[in-house]
Amino acid sequence: MKARYQYRFYPTNQQRTSLAQLFGCVRVVWNDALALCKQSEKLPSNGELQKLVLTQAKKTESREWLSDVASIALQQSVADLGTAYKNYFDSLKGKRKGKKLGSPRFKKKINLQSARLTRGGFSINKETIYLAKIGDVNPIWSRELPSEPSSVTVIKDCANRYFLSFVVEVQPIQIDSEALASLVCDTLRERASAKNQSIGIDLGIKTFAFMSNGEKAESPAYSKPDRKIRKLQKKLARQQKESKRRNKTRLRIAKTHNQIADTRKDFLHKLSTKVVSENQTIVLEDLNVSGLVKNRKLSRVISLQGWREFRTQCAAKSQKYQREFVIINRWEPTSQVCSECGYKWGKLDLKVRSVQCLNCWTEHDRDENAAKNINKVGMGNRHDSKCTSRRSNATRSGFCL
Known part of the structure; x- marks a missing residue:
């Protein structure tokens, strides 16, 4: 059985810049792969997508900056897109329980940003976590991890808060x-x-x-913060798009x-x-x-x-x-x-x-x-x-x- 443990951390200014670059590359790879899927009559496999949006794209001038971030996160972005399409088709066929899922959508820069790293992209050194091409970060350890994590997802929410989300395996207890x-x-x-x-x-x-x-x-x-939200939403609707003041109001x-x-x-x-x-x-x-x-x-x-x-x-x-x-x-x-x-x-x-x-x-x-x-x-x-x-x-x- 798998469980998820989430911890908040506070990156340095240099790490914020590196994380912003990582989130941007992951978002671009997802959007490029999704665009190819929508244009193709038959859904390409993960290997074909990685070859098109990663291997060949890094050789072009418009996407050569993809080599500046950890390749594991980019590969996981393509793999996550394949999982999203599988869940979508299973929901259409009735194989997946719960509410009907929609097809995968393009990612935006202003929404929640995330990047997933597997075992080759991170390591745990006592109190610190090393992230590939990011450096050591110090999360707030509110509780101990029960086992070695199989992956970690770096998250930045809409309020510019940073989190590390670990996936760990919890073994069932054998009872005599x-x-x-x-x-x-x-x-x-x-x-x-x-x-x-x-x-x-x-x-x-x-x-x-x-x-x-x-x-x-x-x-x-x-009621008080809800009224504040409605007031700020009216202000946001009147502000010019992509302006600094609009971004401050959104934050x-x-x-x-x-x-x-x-x-x-x-x-x-x-x-x-x-x-x-x-x-x-x-x-x-x-x-x-x-x-x-x-x-x-x-x-x-x-x-x-x-x-x-x-x-x-x-x-x-x-x-x-x-x-x-x-x-x-x-x-x-x-x-x-x-x-x-x-x-x-x-x-x-x-x-x-x-x-x-x-x-x-x-x-x-x-x-x-x-x-x-x-x-x-x-x-x-x-x-x-x-x-x-x-x-x-x-x-x-x-x-x-």
Whole structure:
């Protein structure tokens, strides 16, 4: 199994110049190879493309500067283009799961820049990393690499931040009978350490997560930097293209975007870790996020929340902490049913935040009632026996013994 470890580093001025040259050469090779692929009736092989855009191109005056950078990065750029076309064709044929992929596109200078080096293009010397024709760089080692990396990708994002992304091989652990018995004991001990048996989570906008136990998780304030982005985007639209002032505005927009992304990532990681470590079973609702963002009044606010990312983190950490992760059907009427007696009162407008049941006269908060119903559906404890019998409404994953 392969894993990716990413570290930030701060290059010197001379290294910035060398990296800019490397990124430019990689981008030119990609675009030249992609142009040949689009002009050809039959897709050329990687060997044919490397011969055309590297070996023969270096002999011409217009591309002789390709010899100034590491050839491994240029070869990997052609190989990555072949992988991109393979994934595109597999997506068209239905062999690749997930969202349909588009055909490879030409790279731009202002977008994220990257260059990949294999084992012959870099080496690790204790605290420093040597990059071919770049020199030694000192990344911020936030954690140790579990094994020798097979490749490293040098990344420069839109906000001019530099990263090293390593691909390492993580070997599966071979467990004998004694180790398996010890693992079972550790698993039971870990499960016993959970504070709650199960928890249902209703995701929202103003309150990011409302738990079935009454706890709330308020999302960070994204409105101020989001308004700043919109103001800068209007300013960017009025400025002359390829001007220095326009580039400064673009850089300010990228930095503000990174500020929002880093704040959201930190909040989601802390919340998901807390939820998974304290509960044995985590139940979420299968939200149709791609359909919800089509609402032009709420699309921007919904996109800032990161609901899908929270679900992905909870699913991954559930396996790590040996928890059970449950996703219930999106068509379950969790906001239309009383969580106490099961009486169904029907659909409610979004402006209605509290409701009183006409059967048991219990007054509910809308989000808390939905979270309790999500928990009951995930655990199979619905008041309606028909809904309880439909086990297909909940998708379960996680650690099991």
